[in-house]
Amino acid sequence: MKLKITLCLAFLLSLSLNAQEFNILDYGTKKSHKELSTKAIQKAIDEAHKVGGIVIIPKGTYVTGTLFLKSNITLKLEAGVELFGSSSLNDYAEVPVATEEPHFSKCLFYAKGQENITIIGHPRSEINGKGYMFKHSHERPKLFRIEECKNVRFEQAIIKNSGSWCMYFRECDSIYINKCHVYNKENRNNDGMNYDGCSNVWITDTNLQVEDDAICLKSSVDKITENIFVDNCTVSSYWASVKFGTASKSGFRNVKVTNSQFFDSRHGTIKLLAVDGAILEDVLFENIKMFNCGGPIFLRLGNRGRDYSKSIEQVYETDVKPEGRPVGKMRNITFRNIEARLTGRIDPPTEGIMFTGLPGHYIENVTMENVHFSYTGFGNTGAKNNVIAEDEARYPEQLFFGVLPSYGMYARHVKGLKMKNVTFKLRGEDDRPAIVLDDVHNSSFNEMNLDLKAKSSSVITTKNATKVKFNNIKVNNKLKKIK
Incomplete structure (x- = not known):
């Protein structure tokens, strides 16, 4: 199994070696703890999507609302990046509510019906949803919400502090999570990863420390959840380390x-x-x-x-x-x-x-x-x-x-x-x-x-x-x- 994962990741990485790069600073992104850069980062994503390029996030601190991930892009964080979600709900887009709790329509990253999306992190960089800002809010944004997508890869990403679930995948095929760190203990319903109706998922060499269920397989849709492989992971959770359900409709x-x-x-x-x-x-x-x-x-x-x-x-x-x-x-x-x-x-x-x-x-x-x-x-x-x-x-x-x-x-x-x-x-x-x-x-x-x-x-x-x-x-x- 590890050989298959290694070959697949090597192939995906090779595709991006000669890809055109799009630095978010070139589109008006500001290095700031306060100033919002949603439109500028989204513009870089949209341009990279046209040619199958790499969105470069250089060293610095940035704040954003909802970003829409597109097909054939790589989002690459260089060393020293702090990418924060906004602390204002007004900066998050409304997306359709899922069928299972928590019933929140907002998230930091959203993709639906896309393919070939890669997130490459760095050991000294992080994506931080600032979930502690939403402890008493009527709406607590998820961090990643990815639906009906194919070939999604997270490599060496540090992802932390979602308002609710951290990473939610629905009816996706071919997901690769490798050498990532997920920290999600700042709020309630702080699941690590949820996979609903997904197939062909590899989670390897990954560390999860979360408040709620860590690796959670769900089945609220008509598509069965199958071919899931977890290897060499370290998991800490106040609730389940690995859970199937509770949504358990198809299988x-x-x-x-x-x-x-x-x-x-x-x-x-x-x-x-x-x-x-x-x-x-x-x-x-x-x-x-x-x-x-x-x-x-x-x-x-x-x-x-x-x-x-x-x-x-x-x-x-x-x-x-x-x-x-x-x-x-x-x-x-x-x-x-x-x-x-x-x-x-x-x-x-x-x-x-x-x-x-x-x-x-x-x-x-x-x-x-x-x-x-x-x-x-x-x-x-x-x-x-x-x-x-x-x-x-x-x-x-x-x-x-x-x-x-x-x-x-x-x-x-x-x-x-x-x-x-x-x-x-x-x-x-x-x-x-x-x-x-x-x-x-x-x-x-x-x-x-x-x-x-x-x-x-x-x-x-x-x-x-x-x-x-x-x-x-x-x-x-x-x-x-x-x-």
């Missing part, structure tokens, strides 16, 4: 996340959600390390059934009803070579793995191999007999289910679960079993080492389970036969 297919580190995701780390009829299949997480994270893996097949035919706000109440689309499918998911030192939420304790489908609608064929997790231990929770509500249509968030009856893993409505060489260790006391299986079938558990601190509990509790096999299970480092 997600062929996603690989490899050789990456996730940290400080205290509200859930990996979240794979199919609640609006999506087909979620063929997903691999491999060679992943987590630190200071909670809810390490959350799989949810639900029945919200939203069609996203119009812009709609999220609903978080418990008494919501399905909206009509049929239940989707979730299958063929592999977690391999995963290590984690978990430190989840305390109130409620949210630190275990959770897989939950629906009665009659099963999560299918999940493999966990070479997985080693260290858990905090929450002492006397009194939760080992907790009954977990189905909440089929509620917004899919693990913490909404309350304290799980197991400290390590809770699996319900699952078929074809395979676990091999899995370790659950406790750093403190916990009165719950390691694993609870409810309505789990045709599954196997091999070569596992599970800590158990609860004196009166079985290490694995099963209910309504059939054709489940246990082999070579250790409890507190001693072999134990599990019936």
Whole structure:
């Protein structure tokens, strides 16, 4: 995969070596913390678009409102550039509102129906949306909003401080994000990257530190989100490091996340959600390390059934009803070579793995191999007999289910679960079993080492389970036969 990315980036770079350059200073741009240069920078972009040129942003500080990116241009920041978004909403253009929250119509960069757009940054330059200026505003501009575009590349860009989502791609094909840094913690809804109905996406050697979901795949359109490859990334998020959903209408297919580190995701780390009829299949997480994270893996097949035919706000109440689309499918998911030192939420304790489908609608064929997790231990929770509500249509968030009856893993409505060489260790006391299986079938558990601190509990509790096999299970480092 890396060879393919390298060759593609080399090819795209070669196209720009002899391209005509357009310096924004030649079009009246002012180096200033206050004076707006939107029209001048846009003029340089428009001229470069005519010949497939390079827009040069030289050393200096600049302020701009909405810029419209065009086909066959390269936007190149030289060393020492600070490109700020305006702090006035009046300087941002109105563009159509997306179907999912946040419902904001303004952004700093916008492109629709374009192709061959390249953003080249520099380690000593940045694009800064000044999102901290919009904390109490009725409108909080996104930073990049790119729709129905093809061949979009970000290279070595430092992108920070959006008013809401930082980088939003909708129905795009062939996106390359390489050696970029995304910092987005100055506001709420500060996602890192969102890909809705996109295909053929490569995110490599990139660092994200964000307030909300970091790498978020969505499906609110009729086009499936597929062929997504994330490699050698470092991700910090107060919420999910990687998330599919919550918009999950059409589906997600062929996603690989490899050789990456996730940290400080205290509200859930990996979240794979199919609640609006999506087909979620063929997903691999491999060679992943987590630190200071909670809810390490959350799989949810639900029945919200939203069609996203119009812009709609999220609903978080418990008494919501399905909206009509049929239940989707979730299958063929592999977690391999995963290590984690978990430190989840305390109130409620949210630190275990959770897989939950629906009665009659099963999560299918999940493999966990070479997985080693260290858990905090929450002492006397009194939760080992907790009954977990189905909440089929509620917004899919693990913490909404309350304290799980197991400290390590809770699996319900699952078929074809395979676990091999899995370790659950406790750093403190916990009165719950390691694993609870409810309505789990045709599954196997091999070569596992599970800590158990609860004196009166079985290490694995099963209910309504059939054709489940246990082999070579250790409890507190001693072999134990599990019936």
